Amino acid sequence: MIAIIAWRNVWRNKGRSLVVIGAMTVGIWALTFAGGFMQSFLTSYIESAIRHETSNGQVHHPEFTQDYDIQYNIKDYESILGFLKQSEVVESVTTRSLVNGMISSSRQATGVKIIGINPEEEAKVTALNTLISEGTYFEGISRNPVLIGNKLAEKLKVNVRSKVVLTFQDIEGNITAGSFRVAGILNASSVAISESSAYVLKSDLNRLLNIGDNIHEIAYTTVTGTDDEALANRIQTNFENDKVESWKEISPALVFMEQMMASMLKILIIIIMSALAFGIINTMLMAVLERIRELGMLMALGMKRAKVFLMIIVETIYLSTVGGPVGLFIGYATISYLGKVGIDLTDYSEGLEAIGYNSILYPLLQPMDYVQIVIGVIMTAFLASIYPAWKAIKLKPIDALHAI
Amino acid sequence: MSTIIKAINISKVYHKSTVPVHAVNNLSLNIEEGEFTAIVGPSGCGKTTLLNILGGLDQPTEGKVEVDGTDISSMKDSELIDFRLRNIGFVFQAYNLIPVLTARENVEFIMLLQKRNKKERHDRAMELLESMDIADKANSKPSQLSGGQQQRVAVARALASKPRFILADEPTANLDSSSTNNLLDLMAKMNEEQKATFIFSTHDQRVMDKARRIVTLEDGAIVSDVKR
Numbered sequence A: 001m002i003a004i005i006a007w008r009n010v011w012r013n014k015g016r017s018l019v020v021i022g023a024m025t026v027g028i029w030a031l032t033f034a035g036g037f038m039q040s041f042l043t044s045y046i047e048s049a050i051r052h053e054t055s056n057g058q059v060h061h062p063e064f065t066q067d068y069d070i071q072y073n074i075k076d077y078e079s080i081l082g083f084l085k086q087s088e089v090v091e092s093v094t095t096r097s098l099v100n101g102m103i104s105s106s107r108q109a110t111g112v113k114i115i116g117i118n119p120e121e122e123a124k125v126t127a128l129n130t131l132i133s134e135g136t137y138f139e140g141i142s143r144n145p146v147l148i149g150n151k152l153a154e155k156l157k158v159n160v161r162s163k164v165v166l167t168f169q170d171i172e173g174n175i176t177a178g179s180f181r182v183a184g185i186l187n188a189s190s191v192a193i194s195e196s197s198a199y200v201l202k203s204d205l206n207r208l209l210n211i212g213d214n215i216h217e218i219a220y221t222t223v224t225g226t227d228d229e230a231l232a233n234r235i236q237t238n239f240e241n242d243k244v245e246s247w248k249e250i251s252p253a254l255v256f257m258e259q260m261m262a263s264m265l266k267i268l269i270i271i272i273m274s275a276l277a278f279g280i281i282n283t284m285l286m287a288v289l290e291r292i293r294e295l296g297m298l299m300a301l302g303m304k305r306a307k308v309f310l311m312i313i314v315e316t317i318y319l320s321t322v323g324g325p326v327g328l329f330i331g332y333a334t335i336s337y338l339g340k341v342g343i344d345l346t347d348y349s350e351g352l353e354a355i356g357y358n359s360i361l362y363p364l365l366q367p368m369d370y371v372q373i374v375i376g377v378i379m380t381a382f383l384a385s386i387y388p389a390w391k392a393i394k395l396k397p398i399d400a401l402h403a404i
Numbered sequence B: 001m002s003t004i005i006k007a008i009n010i011s012k013v014y015h016k017s018t019v020p021v022h023a024v025n026n027l028s029l030n031i032e033e034g035e036f037t038a039i040v041g042p043s044g045c046g047k048t049t050l051l052n053i054l055g056g057l058d059q060p061t062e063g064k065v066e067v068d069g070t071d072i073s074s075m076k077d078s079e080l081i082d083f084r085l086r087n088i089g090f091v092f093q094a095y096n097l098i099p100v101l102t103a104r105e106n107v108e109f110i111m112l113l114q115k116r117n118k119k120e121r122h123d124r125a126m127e128l129l130e131s132m133d134i135a136d137k138a139n140s141k142p143s144q145l146s147g148g149q150q151q152r153v154a155v156a157r158a159l160a161s162k163p164r165f166i167l168a169d170e171p172t173a174n175l176d177s178s179s180t181n182n183l184l185d186l187m188a189k190m191n192e193e194q195k196a197t198f199i200f201s202t203h204d205q206r207v208m209d210k211a212r213r214i215v216t217l218e219d220g221a222i223v224s225d226v227k228r
């Protein structure tokens, strides 16, 4: 009967209850939406970083990553490549030779990371070809083609087909220079690609470095759902002379980003839940104050304080959980819809791309996230009901009966 | 007949203003089983205060109240709630039914608190509503009933718990004269049929005329006590 009374009490002041239910609906909707949005932000960011920059994993000589000394090439790269190509979770593999040097145009010179690549393999691993905004992907230039980022091109004041000179030390320590021609310009959100990299053919770079077929870097991609860390460890145990790293080790910033997003989501949840809690407390206090007489009467008749307390709590939980499922459902519908259609952020994408985001997001929430939200709401409702319920049982029946 | 209530030298003093108010002043009163007693007197003479003390809703400043030999003036708040549930029926001036429950549910509610089973609750509620001539409104909410009808439900509710006595503070103050007569007749009938002990306050002459004992108060003290 307490449950019945509580339920009917919820509907005594329909307007007020509907406001709370509405607030609850909007709150939960906002929560699911924000959760899905942030999740997709993160996923998109990490995916794009893996796709275009780190790949799922890389192999180097253990010393190489420290000072980029070209003598530290990967010794048994052929067996590593063989191993990777055999693995079922590895999608594609590419090899690179690397050297730090200078790039100069007739107007400007600047430091640059020179990356010798195999264009076809590179296209499969990092989709470098998709970043071409002007010119071509190594085509149409017969001798020494180079790709540079748009920012670097601006800085050097060069264009497609312009001549640039790359200068670096070869394996014997001699300063070597090569004359290259810009085949294409890369437009990337990544600062590394757009400002400080020059992509050349590995054969051209290796000839100038005088290092034969040696390579300094292997990058590989894996199929979706692969545990990249476990895979890296597995390769590492097989090839102890080299250093194998997953994207998490290559780019700790991505891991940090993941954690930061999770904390931001938590803060957001706390803010929204607190707002809801205050709304609930306020409404229930009003409901209690309005019913002082009635509550006093119940206690005069012999209703125990514990029961009165319980009644107010149940009433509050009803009030809050009516809006919850509605909000959850609308949130779910929104996420599912946008998850298919995507959110087009093209209008704001300049700023976003600058920090590395894609401009179309596909929000996504895991079932566990919904469960967490439901539990959060019920907990909030319960906590928010304690104060009004406590107020109710503090009433003395005689004073309450006299209150008009 | 046995004595249910013994009020012994009770006083109630309020110190709200600078002058202390003696709402009840060294009053002693016995109520026997089966009585149909009116507490009368002008407004402010202490009727409500007295009934509240007899009902364990308020504590006397001095003296004590015994119900069936138990001193209720020294009981703890939580004990009193339980005591009221088992021993006392209340009828209030403003009806005070639970607005979200139907007439029948209101009557059943008190038996539910007493943990009676469902069938017993239902049967007794319907029986009482019939006795109070309001069974046809069993499924109506209080807001759909007139004042007189609501008060009849309230009396049925008060009787439902099979209390030792029923306290009714000015039960007819908000009713017109025909509803007043009707309610008093029904109360008198329940007094006869169910041997229910009623103590009600009033300042209405027609209501006093129906009582079988009239206790008149003035400034918190009994000035006359007439049995008829």
Ligand SMILES: Nc1ncnc2c1ncn2[C@@H]1O[C@H](COP(=O)(O)OP(=O)(O)O)[C@@H](O)[C@H]1O
Binding pocket: B014, B015, B016, B021, B022, B023, B041, B042, B043, B044, B045, B046, B047, B048, B049, B050
């Ligand atoms: N809670 C209270 N605080 C202060 N004075 C009160 C209070 N309740 C009643 N009184 C005073 O006690 C006296 C008796 O009041 P009450 O018992 O309500 O009389 P009645 O019911 O006969 O009208 C009145 O003078 C009233 O003002």
Ligand SMILES: [Mg+2]
Binding pocket: B047, B048, B049, B169, B170
């Ligand atoms: Mg009074």
